[in-house]
Amino acid sequence: MSKPWYVGYFKGKDWLKNIDYTQEEIKKVLEAAKDLKEKFHKGIPTPYLQGKTLFMLFYNRSLRTRNSFEAGMFQLGGHAHFLSPQDVYTPTLPEDMIPYRTEAISDVARVLSRYGNAIAIRIYGDAAKWFIGRGHKVISEFAKWATIPVLNMEDDVYHPFQALADIMAALEALGWPKDLSGKKFVVSYAYSGGLKPLAVPQSVTLIAAMFGAEVVVAHPPGFELMDDMMKKAKELADQYGGSITISHDMKEAFEGAAFVYPKAWSPRGFFPPYNKVVDKEGAKAYQNRFKNWIVTLGLLEEVGRPYYMHCGPADRGQEVTDEVLDTYEKSLYFEEAENRLHVQKAVMAMTMGEPEK
């Protein structure tokens, strides 16, 4: 069977964040994902990674990520190992080593590089000690030492595959225009009692900017995204002809939007490096003041029926009402989830595959 053009297109590269790539390169990923999606639905085999092994290291729970990576590898002819940190000697940064229970990331990365073909990692929140950026540091340390591609399955700064799945769903919803220029795309805070990383809103903001959208980042005071991320988003907006603005009013932000992406994240000021200590209780008490940041069917109808987006799992009754998830016709919730499978298969085929000779 002859292999499509995208197998091995990014051979050997890591995928830590989408902003390491250009819009043109991301579009190649989406083209590959579209091809893989069509083949999946038609039942056409795609054995582009036969004999290849992916090591998946989950420091955090996962439904979509774990199952889409594991099923995706199998659908490509490969195999994925599901590794819990407690099943291995927990791979750890030099400053966090606990003898006999942890193992240096430098060693883990080099050993796994001898056995298989890529390492995928999820780490944020408690697993990264709620020091924002430490999860990304762990993944970067893997990338430094591994001689095989390292894939970011979500850290405390970036969730690149979610953003790829999202931009794919947005473009599909509009019938595959070349980008989102002229489209209002709102990345908004929505209330949850839980503490969630900033990875999703940051990655979605960045990719929407990279695709030329008129991006609005909406949140209550105290829920600012990281300064570097906003700066990078502005650069991308300038480069690709869109814009970035900030709003502190969900409804106002939603008015006339093509897409709204309302989702909880944590107020950064309660966590290092923005705070001296990790103050989870303070963060929860603070965010509990914003329970009115909930998405209802009424709100969506009032603001002009935008496409509803969320990475999942959505906290029902907090971020969004049941009826939005279960009845709103312009919800992309399950399509975004499905696209995780396709974009990940695309990136895996591109980074782990051998191009046709």
Place this chain on the structure above:
Amino acid sequence: MSKPWYVGYFKGKDWLKNIDYTQEEIKKVLEAAKDLKEKFHKGIPTPYLQGKTLFMLFYNRSLRTRNSFEAGMFQLGGHAHFLSPQDVYTPTLPEDMIPYRTEAISDVARVLSRYGNAIAIRIYGDAAKWFIGRGHKVISEFAKWATIPVLNMEDDVYHPFQALADIMAALEALGWPKDLSGKKFVVSYAYSGGLKPLAVPQSVTLIAAMFGAEVVVAHPPGFELMDDMMKKAKELADQYGGSITISHDMKEAFEGAAFVYPKAWSPRGFFPPYNKVVDKEGAKAYQNRFKNWIVTLGLLEEVGRPYYMHCGPADRGQEVTDEVLDTYEKSLYFEEAENRLHVQKAVMAMTMGEPEK
């Protein structure tokens, strides 16, 4: 390779309980299982589910079920994901949701339906809060929302694949007669200090009735099966020419039996909905009065050497003595375990497969 007739025979159907099917349909499953068993022993490949993924969600421990499903999927050319509830956001009924740790079953079922080809679930006991029927409700909720087949790997009411493996072992032992008509088949309580679900005795009673046996359900007072199950068993006995009777004496029940299936289950009266509260200690104290319900080699010989059956794991020294498991020639213990593999492969090939065009 041309596919056998049974691949896709029940395409897209769930397998929550055997009584959703007729005796004729169950016989088709057994025919398929027989074919798969022969091919397994001859080493003939059976790649009937190539590229297909099964999601296995285990709320409870398992040896036979997990390994037979996982090996079975692989032997069919597919792949099974082993999912512990703690590795995902625990899929949960609406009334049991805990934000940030659980995810609505409706969402989990719909997301997994996008990635693969069937969802298999085990849930009973503590995982179902010992409210008898709640485990089955969880699995039914999955079936309601999933767009791919849902398979019951044992809940608190039914264990359909165990019953299929058992009836196959019983028919094999007799040289594959068309049914069990005229054969005395005893489903009996046997003592264990542990608390076990009613799923196995209920499912075995139902399938023995469906196969026309003279079924005796033997147990001390207080170990009644669910009323609906006994009612359904009587209907099946009437329909298929057998009978159902109840006994409160193990030895009397065993006299002249062709098959005895002595196995522990819990006294229902200590658990909702039969009791206001979950009273595990009361249940244990009560069942400790019946330690004499143990199967010994002597007993089996006295009553005429029936085939000994048990789903496993048997509690040695409580339900049965070591020498029965390790030396009794008419024990079907390991054959029943093996048949789990074959009947499950049959049902998976039938529900998940694509029929030849």
Place this chain on the structure above:
Amino acid sequence: MSKPWYVGYFKGKDWLKNIDYTQEEIKKVLEAAKDLKEKFHKGIPTPYLQGKTLFMLFYNRSLRTRNSFEAGMFQLGGHAHFLSPQDVYTPTLPEDMIPYRTEAISDVARVLSRYGNAIAIRIYGDAAKWFIGRGHKVISEFAKWATIPVLNMEDDVYHPFQALADIMAALEALGWPKDLSGKKFVVSYAYSGGLKPLAVPQSVTLIAAMFGAEVVVAHPPGFELMDDMMKKAKELADQYGGSITISHDMKEAFEGAAFVYPKAWSPRGFFPPYNKVVDKEGAKAYQNRFKNWIVTLGLLEEVGRPYYMHCGPADRGQEVTDEVLDTYEKSLYFEEAENRLHVQKAVMAMTMGEPEK
């Protein structure tokens, strides 16, 4: 595709310890491993165990073992189940049974023998109650009852696959001589604050003796290997033309060595059967007196730059300094890790495979 000579060469045999085999037989394993290693690096498929299932039962954490067995099975066309004891009913010796949480090894072994093609087990330390030899007894019990090969993934006496990987790395380093005759090979204690089994130093000592090396076992008083192991090593040295000596001085032992293998293990006198009780705290306090048994770059250079060996994970800053692991040119650390993959694939192909007819 025609199969190489080694597929099925040891069909049906267990691999509990290397000393069940002769030097000639071990050389066959290494030849097979060399072939598999070359094919792995060239990307040549090796589907010698298609449709075969390996059950991996881990009572202890693992990085190298788990990933090399799981990836190895996949690379051979098979599939490995990762089983934690808490996911199954913990397989247990008769004397350790806890009803409803454990299952007799005799039953587990016989059931798994019905579903797949080999059982691999890791058990030592806490999982074996720190009664030295109990882990090996568990694995031997599996081997007694299973009708498929049983593979030792490390117990409290032996770690055969580590020793195979090590001897392969040593021979490779020297350009594949026929054995290690005339080479000084030092198996040395190195300090760690953790409690580690004796399996690695014992298995390495035995295989070095089997390959005719001048073996030195170096350790502080109290760190003696098991008497039976030393006796067997002496027999092998006599048989294969090498020698075994004991040293109590790391540096002196290292002088002029071709290979040094400095690695922590536990002082046996604090554990049964050498002690009446398990005295972990006593063992830790005792071994803390030997923190000077650490390998540094300076030491290696002083003694003549031998090849550095360690099974991994090495406790950095205790057994060895970072710079040895990260910069020493004659370190075989990662090559030993890689060879785990190849020797295990060799033994699996040899024991689980069907020879060409």
